[in-house]
Amino acid sequence: MSTNIMIVGVGGQGTLLTSRILGGIAIEKGYDVKLSEVHGMAQRGGSVVTFVRYGECVREPIVEEGQADVLIAFERLEAARYHHFLKKGGVMIVNDVVIEPITVISGQTTYPTDVLDPLEGKYKIVKVDANKIAEEVGNRRVFNTVVLGVAARHMDVEKDVWLRVIERTVPPKTVEINQKAFLTGLGE
Amino acid sequence: MKKLLLGNEAIARGAYEAGVKVSAAYPGTPSTEISETIAKYPEVYAEWSPNEKVAAEVAIGASISGVRSMCCMKHVGLNVAADPLFTCAYTGVGGGLVAVVADDPGLYSSQNEQDTRMIARAAMIPVLEPSDSAEAKAFVKRAFELSEKYDTPIILRSTTRLSHSQGAVELEDRVEVPDKPYEKRIDKYVMMPGMAKKRHLYVEDRLNRMAADMATDPLNRIEYADKKIGFIASGIAYQYVKEAMPEASVLKLGVLNPLPKALIEEFAKNVETLYVFEELEPVVEEQVRAMGIKVIGKEIFTRQGEYSANLLRKAVLGVEDYEAPTAGLPARPPVLCPGCPHRSVFSVMKRLKLHVIGDIGCYTLGAVAPISVIETTICMGSSISTLHGVEKAKGKDYIKNWVCVIGDSTFLHTGVNSLINSAYNRSSGTVVILDNRTTGMTGHQEHAATGKNLKGEPAPAIDLETLCRAIGVTRVRTVSAFDRDALTAALKEETQADELSVIICRAPCALLKGNVFPNKVFVDAAKCAKCGACITCGCPALSKNADKTAKIDPEMCNGCGLCASFCKFGAMEKREVLKK
Structure with missing residues (x-):
């Protein structure tokens, strides 16, 4: 059995860093782990997906439809785009903010603001306005670590381990603010 | 020590541990x-070459001189490097030579979905393909050994999913491999008809020997389980396969060219129903069929895109269980x-209603x-020559409202020879070099005009303007990419001119390190x-x-002011702000 986590968002939001923290956690806990990332053209503001899988023995590096235990979404529309990757009853952590894609900005289509409503009841959905919390913590850019903190409430990993892995994964100058953001997300 | 490594980092680590001394590549x-990782090892000379052909030739030269060498490229880079590599298959190697080629099933960042294994078969070059980061490192090391044992270049094939997935890898020490003495071997290294004919015989024999040997090599292995189904x-x-159907028997191939016929025949004999599960083209499937073996493949598995365990479950078991x-x-x-x-x-260009012929880079997003x-x-590098072709087909007047655009790195890759052609054959086209001072799309790699090399050391910087003039273009000018008035004037003038012209639009990539944006744009609602x-x-x-007034995200805005120049009502103002 493996634990499958999927992180989705908009290119540039830091899904890669978040997945690397989660990978570090899995290594720290002594698990076999695989991560899958998107580089190149998909990073230019497009929809991005990264996967983290850990357990006794991990085969494929991706999380597939119907298999994610936790879906971490940095943006509302992206949460909706990938919800079917969750297991029935899986946990969806949503940074409940709207980033309009270029197809909406340019008027080709509209942003469906109620897009998460039909999903209520199917999954355990936790919404958080991490951008706002991050601003209160002191830096809007650490919203992703706030979201990670919220996700950590649903994972069985000690706080010390999280803080240690964050310390060695994020850029040295941002360790303190990231740890603070994480703890705020965790609810401390 | 175990470490989480990207497939690409593991490939670089494997080459390092194998004692590689020279590595050359163009980003893709x-x-x-792979190159960015290997450049960090002081024991390895690593470079960005202007293109994959040059990179392959650098690696070939290093190999002939007796050291282990490597070149790396994406799948379409192999097309560029095909010329030297096809013939290197004939000459064979001195020190071990590995060409790493990464395919892109699913087209995450590419213009096509070609399958390297088909090209490798045409080139008669052996192919190894690992299945995770740990194997990537191990297979690169084996590839160098096989290269020297069979006197052949080896292609190590990766895919996007492997290259960009991380897995645990056991790090080992580098083993310094003694240089082989250089041998003057005209019969082996001068590929003119008489010598090449003999080497072609050698190549055929080499593949036959290798196919026989690989039937018992641990790179290929049978994992017998339930023998009703074999993959x-x-x-x-x-x-x-292991994820979706762990109970099935599997013949796991590590060597994709040449195929281990004896092993495939044995496996086919022992399983009831045999499937070939391979992304992209039916390369293995067709060869297995040619052995007279009944097999199920592309009639149920697609040639398109990436595979997955769910795809396998649906195709073989008819199971699809998710929202x-x-x-x-x-x-x-x-x-x-x-x-x-x-x-x-x-x-x-849009305002001037120009037809724009594009090239490969971020600017493709202009479509x-x-x-x-x-x-x-x-x-x-295709844009300049494509515009030349349009002009030669339709005449000078036809392209008075056409331009081509090409990035600085792409221009130096293969655009230069196209410009030589346009100058030599009297084109009157307008070439716009989008000079953002870096190789943007792949993540900001240095190139021959940036003043630094892959190792981060100072390097001579080609002056693009001088280069174009040396080619014979007399109408060359440089404008700031953000000076829209100057650019408008330049484009109007140059597209109407009856001579070949180059406009270098210069401004650093917005993401380039050290690029400071002192301004932001604000909306006066x-x-x-x-x-x-x-x-x-x-x-x-x-x-x-909500009230339809314009909104600018202050976190995202870099203050270029382009939007403000679109506003006829003076509602947008560029103001200097303190950078956070």
């Missing part, structure tokens, strides 16, 4: 990180970044709505006429408030 997703699989597809995706959601395609100089250039100005994109003109510049930092 998904292969770029032949390799690379990442093998992992999908339906939400239909009709707005797509989120990649876009040019806020403050990108290309957007400014495209806005002028995406609402910019939609790029009309063709073929391959690296009282003056905003809600016309939406600013939105048409296609910047992702812009959107509309």
Whole structure:
């Protein structure tokens, strides 16, 4: 059995860093782990997906439809785009903010603001306005670590381990603010 | 010590541990990180070459001199490097030579979905394909041994999923391999007809020997379980088989060319139903069929895109057990970044209603709505010669409202020879070099005009203007990509001129390290006429408030001011702000 986590968002939001923290956690806990990332053209503001899988023995590096235990979404529309990757009853952590894609900005289509409503009841959905919390913590850019903190409430990993892995994964100058953001997300 | 490594990092580590001394490459997703990783080892000489052909030749030279060498490229880079590599298959090697080629099933960042294994078969070059990071490291090391044992270059094939997935890898020490003494071997290294005929015989014999040997080599292995169903699989597809049907028997191939016939025959004899599960083309399947073996393959598995365990479950077991995706959601395609100089250039071209022939790079995104100005994109360096072709077909007057655009790195890759052709054959076209001082799309790699090399050391910087003049272009000028008036004048003038011209549009990539944006643009809602003109510049930092007035995300805005220049009502103002 493996634990499958999927992180989705908009290119540039830091899904890669978040997945690397989660990978570090899995290594720290002594698990076999695989991560899958998107580089190149998909990073230019497009929809991005990264996967983290850990357990006794991990085969494929991706999380597939119907298999994610936790879906971490940095943006509302992206949460909706990938919800079917969750297991029935899986946990969806949503940074409940709207980033309009270029197809909406340019008027080709509209942003469906109620897009998460039909999903209520199917999954355990936790919404958080991490951008706002991050601003209160002191830096809007650490919203992703706030979201990670919220996700950590649903994972069985000690706080010390999280803080240690964050310390060695994020850029040295941002360790303190990231740890603070994480703890705020965790609810401390 | 175990460490989480990207497939690409593991490949670099494997080459390092194998004692590689020379590595050359041109950046290309998904292969770029191999070179960026290997450049960090002081024992290895590593370079960005201007293109993959040059990189392959550098590696060949190093190999002939007796050291282990490597070149790395994406799948389409192999087309560029094909010329030297096809013949290197004949000459064989001195020190071990490995060409790492990363395919892109699913086209995450490429212009086609070609299968390297087919090219390798045509080139008669052996192919190894690992299935995760740990194997990637191990297979590179084996590849160097096999290269020397069989006197052949080896292709190590990766795919995007393998290159960009991380897995635990046991790090080992580097083993310094003594250089082989250089041998003057005209019969082996001078490929003129008489010698090449003999080497062709050698190549055929080599593949036959290797095919026989690989039937018992641990790179290929049979994992017998339930013998009702057997899969032949390799690379990442093998992992999908193990995930979806752990109870099935598997012949895991590590060597994809030549195929181990004896082993395949044995496996086929022992399983009731045999499948070949391979992404992209039916390379293994067709060869297995040619052995007279009954097999199921592309009639149920697609040739398109990436595979998955779910795809396998559905095709073989008829099982599909998950929620339906939400239909009709707005797509989120990649876009040019806020403050990108290309957007400014495209806005002028759009206003002038120019036909724009594109090339490979971030600026390909100029084809995406609402910019939609790029009309063709073929391959690296193609824009200049494509425009030349249009002119020769339709005449000078026909291209008075045409231009081609090419990035600085792409220009140096294979655009230079196209410009030579245009000058030599009296083109009158207008070539726009989008000079953003870096190789942008692949993540900011140095090139021959940036003043630094792959190792980060100072390097001579080619002056593009001088280079164009040396080629024979007399009408060469440089304008700032953000000076839209100057650019408008330049484009009007040069497209009407009856001579070949080059306009270098210069401004650093918005994401380039050290690039400081002192300004941001602010909206005066009282003056905003809600016309939406600013939105048409296609910047992702812009959107509309509920009352339809323009909104700018201050976090995203880099203050280029392009949107403000679209506003007729003076509702947008560029102001200097303190950078956080």
